[in-house]
Amino acid sequence: MRYVVVCGEDVGGAPVPPSAFPGEQPLFVVRHPRERARLERQGAQVVVGDLDREAVYRRAFRSGKEPVLVAVPGCREATVVKTIRRVAPAAPLFVLADDGVNGRTPGVTRISRTELVARVLAPAIARAATRGRVDRVRKHFARAEHVLLMLQDDPDPDAIASALALRVLLGRTRASAPIATFGGIGRAENRAMTRLLEIEVERIPARDVLAYDMVAMVDVQPSFFEERVFSAVDLVIDHHPETVPVRAGLKDIRPSYGATSTILTEYLRAADVKIAPRLATALLYGIKSDTQDLERGATRADVEAFAFLHGLSNHAVLRRIERPELPERAVDLLAQAISRRRLVNGSVFAHLGAVEYPELVAQFADLFLQIHGGEWAVISGVVAGDLHISVRSAGQGRAAGDVVRRAFGALGSAGGHRSMAKAVVPMRTWRARVGHMSAERLRDAIASRFQRAIRSWSHSSAQRSVGSRTLRSWKHSTAARSSVSGTLRTS
Secondary structure (H helix, E strand, O other): OOEEEOOOOHHOOOOOHHHHHHOOEEEEOOHHHHHHHHHHHHHOOOEEOOOOHHHHHHHHHOOOOOEEEEOOOOHHHHHHHHHHHHHOOOOEEEEEEEEOOOOOOEEEEEHHHHHHHHHHHHHHHHHHHHHHHHHHHHHHHOOOOOOOEEOOOOOOHHHHHHHHHHHHHOOOOOOOOOOOOOOOOOOOHHHHHHHHOOOOOOOHHHHHHHHOOEEEEEEOOOOOOOOOOOOOOHHHEEEOOOOOOOOEEEEEEOOOOOOHHHHHHHHHHHHHOOOOOOHHHHHHHHHHHOOOOOOOOOOOOHHHHHHHHHOOOHHHHHHHHOOOOOHHHHHHHHHHHHHEEEEEEOEEEEEEEEEOHHHHHHHHHHHHHHOOOOOEEEEEEEEEEEEEEEEOOOOOOOOOHHHHHHHHHHOOOEEEEEOEEEEEEHHHHHHOOOOOOOOOHHHHHHHHHHHHHHHHHHHHHHHHHHHHHHHHHHHHHHHHHHHHHHHHHOO
């Protein structure tokens, strides 16, 4: 398809170079021979003539349906557009308008020069800045023989994918830049991810950190670790807020982003790195999992990275990751939990008994939220002497973290987000404060505490709502009295 570009000399020549157009070389329509000479030196096809006369456009169009970009001064825009319309009424028209000039010509798409800069130039500048950041990172690590890519304990898909992306960006191998954690990988989906995408995450003791020339952290910060072995960190890339100032040679921390995988995707694109399906699948899953399919905390950057990676990913592998295999023991636990579940006032409760890893409790909480009539899912299990309680909420405006803190915060650690939360209570604390009990009685005790916490939370929420309405009413009446008072004073 050929484009027709109409440009007046008062706008500084061609608004875009000939090479910027896809497909066939565009044809430029200009008013003066000097503009033709300049464009022809760039290899462009040019027609010269009076932009207000039909004759020049009859020479320019072949079919009369070619897209047209018009870039002329605002005072001449209407005349030029009308002239083109008489010659090519079916041609799509795009007008590069002066700032502050608002036209409403039917069938014409308009964009201001400021908007063009924001859409085209600003992203290009941001990409150039990212390329500069990538160059600094590469230069910093170039002299290191062995680099440790450090993840948090029990790393999630966003962390694992980001570490793999950083290794690719640095041009490193598994031997020269291992991915490591102080803890294991618990959740079934995360283990499936590392297995199916062949990403080796090593579990190392804290003392091994000292054996590496440099350390880079992704999706985590030095202050998140209990181990005090990170006296010097070379790089931190993360999307979590800084709880304490991060001390690192280089750092890129963006709390507004929904996933660290998005930051690494921008790095790879800026550096023109070819992203293989394995890496694309990992990064896509990292963004999906951390933003809950772009529904939680996702920004435009996350959406753009997601869209870019979507076409490069292996979706068959992604489906297998998201639906991991359950070991036979887990299936038995699930069957037991289903048979012993209890639905109370819209909340589903089940206790799994002894569980090998805590992520299974969270996985079953997601599953039990699908039970008809359940607005809450509260699933518990005992892992290595600790009672793990995972909570999920399906309703709008819920505050799972607040409810869990009210129910179990006095017994152990408790908290979370609006739709998901967890509590971990040492069993010795539970027995000392609540008592020894069977699995069924334990489930019922959890249900009782949780129901009281919901009522408490609902009551306080209602009071806040009433208080907010009262405040708005008071402000309204105060403003009304002020208005009447002002009227009386001026009468």
